[in-house]
Amino acid sequence: MNALTTTTKPNPMQTFLWLLKREYWEHRGGFFWAPLIAGGVVIAIALLSLIVAETTAARHGIQLGGMNLDTIAHNMTAEQVAQFNSGLTVGLMGLSIPIMITLAFVVFFYLLGALYDDRRDRSVLFWKSLPISDLDTVLSKVVAAVLLAPLLAIAATIVLHLAFLVLISGYAGLHQVNPLPLLWNPAQLVSLWLKLILLIPVNAVWALPTVGWLLLCSAFARSKPFLWAVAVPVALGAIMGFTHLLQQLSIPSAWYWKNIVGRILFGVVPGGWFDIGGNGAFSTLTNGDNVNIALDRFGLVNSLLSWNRILGALASPDLWIGAAAGAGLIVAAIWFRRRRVETSV
Amino acid sequence: MNDVSATTTHIVRARGLAKRYGATVALDHVDFDIAAGRIVGLIGPNGAGKTTALKAILGLTEFEGELSVLGLDPRTQRTELMQQVCFIADVAVLPRWLRVSEAVDFVAGVHPRFSREKCLAFLARTKLQPTQRVRELSKGMIVQLHLALVMAIDARLLVLDEPTLGLDILYRKEFYQSLLNDYFDEEKTILVTTHQVEEIEHILTDLIFIKDGKLIVNASMEEIGERYAEVMVGPDKVEAARALKPLNERGIFGKTVFLFDGVPQAQLAQLGELHKPSVADLFVATMKGTYA
Known part of the structure; x- marks a missing residue:
């Protein structure tokens, strides 16, 4: 029997799914557990706050309850309902910030190690003994970073939102308040979650320069990829600062730090693009004197997540110039993955 | 084009295979074939x-020269x-x-x-x-x-x-x-x-x-058995053995064991008891002076 005639082409899609599964197996802790734990911490803090509130209230003889949220809801004007919904969305979004920060850290260090750790422990020799191209290997790490990890973080966010609402409802129920009409608005929740999911591709395109740069350092470094990733852009900036090179080109040095260093190191922070190509709503929110101002701006958060805002970001050249640069860096990472097998030689 | 076995009889075929790391020569233009x-x-x-x-x-590494493995580069x-x-x-x-x-x-x-x-x-x-x-x-x-x-x-x-x-x-x-x-x-x-x-x-x-970086021996085990022989020689015939330019000699129990490359076995048999050398002995003999 001629062995070669029985060669079957492996299904490329299937191979890619296995590669993603591989990434998940290796990084279950970061991708799956870390966001859940971050959400758990938020819930624990919320629970503690409620307990403290409850005991303080009891100690001072303050009597809560007797309120009827139902009646309140009925008495609210349409504008007030919208404000409340808007506030609830802000609150739920705010709750998810610890998860998103965790995601950013996890993805940052995942990418730094993605093409380095297996070279250091030499298990790269096992992966390279299988019929998988370096292109697929590197792309699977890109997809794990910009798709798989964020999806799992959003799943954890959904769990957190539900747990939080259950907690608040339980608290309300404890005081004979019916939480259902105002807090449990499935359409609003689902639309919030859908928007979070729809933001993944935008975040992904925005993150490409960082993804590419970290993968390149990971594939290139013979040791200490973190140092390469951080020290090179910072040293470059410092040198240009000393020599006033940028000023001579009439480029403010802030431009370099924001558009180069910021984009290649902090692009994995979800929503980093909020501030570009739009009407500065994000700055309005952050510069607002207090949350009430933000809440007073009717549907501000919804506008933050509106199609207009997303399309505004997508129409911004900043996003796409960065994405092209990121793609170039990824190609360079693939090139090094092909040639630099071990860290020693 | 997938039918490689029809066009190549060799699993691996290397011609002028060379590789250097800086000043160190790791492979010095070697040729070899490995059959199925x-x-x-x-x-x-x-x-x-x-x-x-x-x-x-x-x-897994770049190199100079020609190398085909299963007909592929x-x-x-x-x-x-x-x-x-x-x-x-x-x-x-x-x-x-x-x-x-x-x-x-x-x-x-x-x-x-x-x-x-x-x-x-x-x-x-x-x-x-x-x-x-x-x-x-x-x-x-x-x-x-x-x-x-x-x-x-x-x-x-x-x-x-x-x-x-x-x-x-x-x-x-x-x-x-x-x-x-x-x-x-x-x-x-x-x-x-x-x-x-x-x-x-x-x-x-x-x-x-x-x-x-060079191939010193490249042969089948049968060829090795024909080409190399070990003879255990008594003190009286040591000089005669040395005249045949052995690869190596070592003393054992008052006798001397000589390793020969390419000397007819009939001729060697007259010197003493013939053995097939172990690969380890052959290795030690051919690699003499490697670390010196």
């Missing part, structure tokens, strides 16, 4: 270029090549976080020539448990797992780079026995490097000695 159905031992001292040669064959056709070539590079290169079951699932998922049934049958003979992680396994068990994965792949060339380094003798024996009994056949070719020459000498069909 052979078990080739690539033997050499540390730093002789063995691993470089293997890496070139596996497409390892530099540009690596992914196709890896469907037909397996390798165990050193011991314990399996990722430490991987579970036994995940390893089987993954290779089954990505390798079109992998047989899960075969692999599970091999694993059933070991103490490995599906849920165990590689980091929980002993070195010997890791090699058992790697071997089970590799033997379940219907590949044409298996490359082994020091596969039993650091294993105890039980694991070492079992390793080569499994390879011979359950894996090797005339369709398959094995290329192996090791320092434990004496353990693989009986399974080799071909021998390549490499020293300072």
